Amino acid sequence: xxxxxxxxxxxxxxxxxxxxxxxxxxxxxxxxxxxxxxxxxxxxxxxxxxxxxxxxxxxxxxxxxxxxxxxxxxxxxxxxxxxxxxxxxxxxxxxxxxxxxxxxxxxxxxxxxxxxxxxxxxxxxxxxxxxxxxxxxxxxxxxxxxxxxxxxxxxxxxxxxxxxxxxxxxxxxxxxxxxxxxxxxxxxxxxxxxxxxxxxxxxxxxxxxxxxxxxxxxxxxxxxxxxxxxxxxxxxxxxxxxxxxxxxxxxxxxxxxxxxxxxxxxxxxxxxxxxxxxxxxxxxxxxxxxxxxxxxxxxxxxxxxxxxxxxxxxxxxxxxxxxxxxxxxxxxxxxxxxxxxxxxxxxxxxxxxxxxxxxxxxxxxxxxxxxxxxxxxxxxx
Amino acid sequence: xxxxxxxxxxxxxxxxxxxxxxxxxxxxxxxxxxxxxxxxxxxxxxxxxxxxxxxxxxxxxxxxxxxxxxxxxxxxxxxxxxxxxxxxxxxxxxxxxxxxxxxxxxxxxxxxxxxxxxxxxxxxxxxxxxxxxxxxxxxxxxxxxxxxxxxxxxxxxxxxxxxxxxxxxxxxxxxxxxxxxxxxxxxxxxxxxxxxxxxxxxxxxxxxxxxxxxxxxxxxxxxxxxxxxxxxxxxxxxxxxxxxxxxxxxxxxxxxxxxxxxxxxxxxxxxx
Numbered sequence: 283x284x285x286x287x288x289x290x291x292x293x294x295x296x297x298x299x300x301x302x303x304x305x306x307x308x309x310x311x312x313x314x315x316x317x318x319x320x321x322x323x324x325x326x327x328x329x330x331x332x333x334x335x336x337x338x339x340x341x342x343x344x345x346x347x348x349x350x351x352x353x354x355x356x357x358x359x360x361x362x363x364x365x366x367x368x369x370x371x372x373x374x375x376x377x378x379x380x381x382x383x384x385x386x387x388x389x390x391x392x393x394x395x396x397x398x399x400x401x402x403x404x405x406x407x408x409x410x411x412x413x414x415x416x417x418x419x420x421x422x423x424x425x426x427x428x429x430x431x432x433x434x435x436x437x438x439x440x441x442x443x444x445x446x447x448x449x450x451x452x453x454x455x456x457x458x459x460x461x462x463x464x465x466x467x468x469x470x471x472x473x474x475x476x477x478x479x480x481x482x483x484x485x486x487x488x489x490x491x492x493x494x495x496x497x498x499x500x501x502x503x504x505x506x507x508x509x510x511x512x513x514x515x516x517x518x519x520x521x522x523x524x525x526x527x528x529x530x531x532x533x534x535x536x537x538x539x540x541x542x543x544x545x546x547x548x549x550x551x552x553x554x555x556x557x558x559x560x561x562x563x564x565x566x567x568x569x570x571x572x573x574x575x576x577x578x579x580x581x582x583x584x585x586x587x588x589x590x591x592x593x594x595x596x597x598x599x600x601x602x603x604x605x606x607x608x609x610x611x612x613x614x615x616x617x618x619x620x621x622x623x624x625x626x627x628x629x630x631x632x633x634x635x636x637x638x639x640x641x642x643x644x645x646x647x648x649x650x651x652x653x654x655x656x657x658x659x660x661x662x663x
Numbered sequence: 664x665x666x667x668x669x670x671x672x673x674x675x676x677x678x679x680x681x682x683x684x685x686x687x688x689x690x691x692x693x694x695x696x697x698x699x700x701x702x703x704x705x706x707x708x709x710x711x712x713x714x715x716x717x718x719x720x721x722x723x724x725x726x727x728x729x730x731x732x733x734x735x736x737x738x739x740x741x742x743x744x745x746x747x748x749x750x751x752x753x754x755x756x757x758x759x760x761x762x763x764x765x766x767x768x769x770x771x772x773x774x775x776x777x778x779x780x781x782x783x784x785x786x787x788x789x790x791x792x793x794x795x796x797x798x799x800x801x802x803x804x805x806x807x808x809x810x811x812x813x814x815x816x817x818x819x820x821x822x823x824x825x826x827x828x829x830x831x832x833x834x835x836x837x838x839x840x841x842x843x844x845x846x847x848x849x850x851x852x853x854x855x856x857x858x859x860x861x862x863x864x865x866x867x868x869x870x871x872x873x874x875x876x877x878x879x880x881x882x883x884x885x886x887x888x889x890x891x892x893x894x895x896x897x898x899x900x901x902x903x904x905x906x907x908x909x910x911x912x913x914x915x916x917x918x919x920x921x922x923x924x925x926x927x928x929x930x931x932x933x934x935x
Binding site for chain 2: 295296332333334353354355356359360361363365367368369370371372380381384385428429432
């Protein structure tokens with residue numbers, strides 16, 4: 283039983299607001315990732331849960347107890363820090379034992395628990411080592427063991443993997459996931475890496491400029507982002523400027539910079555007026571790549587299609603390949619579509635390889651396109 | 664070897680020789696003092712006509728000098744303890760309160776006593792201690808010396824704390840250590856060498872301080888510099904050289920101890 287409730291949490295440093303109106307309920311045993319760019323307030327939020335920062339206003343409760351004014355050393359949370367913050371003058375074992383020592387656990391029991399924790403993170407045999415001599419990955423494991431040793435109700439992770447190289451980071455993500463499943467404890471993990479958040483999280487909370495914008499399951503926030511910031515932060519995408527020409531009960535018709543009209547099928551008549559400027563997001567994974575048929579034709583000629591009865595709306599544009607970037611598992615094509623630059627990706631480079639200056643045809647289903655107003659809010663289609 | 668390298672080597676050699684000569688020139692008087700302390704005659708002359716330990720024997724027979732020696736040590740240790748506690752806590756507190764008004768005024772306030780001429784401080788403190796009934800006590804001189812020693816300890820500790828990883832303090836709090844235990848178990852082991860050096864510095868400052876001690880001391884609390892000054896006014900005999908030799912030895916000893924303390928960990932790393 284370790285659910286955390288943040289209610290209207292706010293933190294100000296002088297004139298600057300680091301965290302603003304953050305409210306969220308973190309369920310017992312959940313792994314919540316707070317994801318956001320640097321300076322978005324995610325670490326400050328975590329430090330307030332830990333008790334290392336005092337909120338300017340708002341409340342924090344853990345297991346229903348208001349802990350807002352409790353200092354860090356009286357809370358049942360434990361933090362793994364970004365730089366691990368191991369005590370350099372203590373051995374690895376003394377580091378892991380520290381929390382237990384502060385709780386008055388007898389020495390022999392302490393040593394036993396420390397040893398089993400070190401084993402848990404595959405660092406057994408390093409007990410007598412000086413932590414300053416360990417590698418980054420090893421330090422990270424020791425820091426994790428030190429936090430787990432006190433058997434916290436909530437484990438807080440403040441970008442602990444960001445100082446590791448890619449391979450090690452990915453291994454540790456899997457391990458963290460396993461530890462979380464084993465322990466069934468509540469974890470709050472702060473990261474700026476969306477891949478890490480998707481790998482680890484039960485739910486993702488996305489922060490920007492001090493505000494918690496959206497909390498949801500990974501697929502929900504990816505497929506159903508609340509605003510344009512989330513859409514751009516969670517993955518590469520093509521943003522295309524457009525203007526509404528006509529809105530009907532089952533579709534919005536827009537004029538785009540791609541030199542063609544687009545049809546965005548809707549379920550309910552959306553709240554957009556004629557002339558409203560919209561930014562459309564076309565993710566590379568919704569674009570299929572082709573070489574245009576021999577007659578080619580102008581983009582406009584075969585672009586705009588009628589709205590199909592099943593609610594889909596195939597649209598295609600043609601243009602010229604500007605460059606091809608080989609990215610290992612994918613190949614990324616950048617194309618000039620009527621003066622606007624777009625990119626699309628293909629996983630299989632062998633079929634119909636395109637090179638610069640070739641003609642390219644991109645096709646998508648209008649139902650997969652997301653639209654955002656000028657203030658960044660999403661238009662529900 | 665190229666000619667440029669020759670030139671660089673030459674320039675280095677000239678610089679080192681010049682630096683060395685300056686150092687020797689400035690340190691030579693110390694040697695003169697030590698040598699004259701072994702004089703057999705009543706007057707201070709360099710080089711002495713003949714050598715003996717007679718003045719050393721006299722020193723250990725003189726209750727006046729031995730008392731002054733004891734006074735200096737008592738006051739020095741008292742100053743070192745008080746100034747270290749104040750300087751360490753001041754610097755530590757300021758690190759925790761970097762954003763507050765209190766934090767921003769600590770440094771100038773601590774610095775003030777160093778900027779006031781010791782003569783003024785001496786007279787003022789004499790009047791003040793008379794009023795509060797501390798005249799003639801060790802405490803009066805210890806407090807006066809602490810005014811001077813605290814800023815030095817404070818600035819040593821500021822630089823020591825600037826190299827401390829403050830996330831460790833967060834980690835200690837996070838693992839359940841309250842303010843006192845996190846300071847004792849986590850901060851102290853990181854900065855203990857700095858504290859030791861700061862304390863030693865305070866001790867030496869107190870040992871050498873003359874002007875304030877002259878105003879504040881009574882015959883019962885006279886320190887070595889004060890007694891040396893009164894003795895010189897009567898007759899310049901090699902006893903002063905003997906006392907100076909002891910002071911020089913104490914200072915050199917303190918420097919060696921400080922160097923060992925700060926480098927002990929480095930040395931042990933080299934050996935392991």
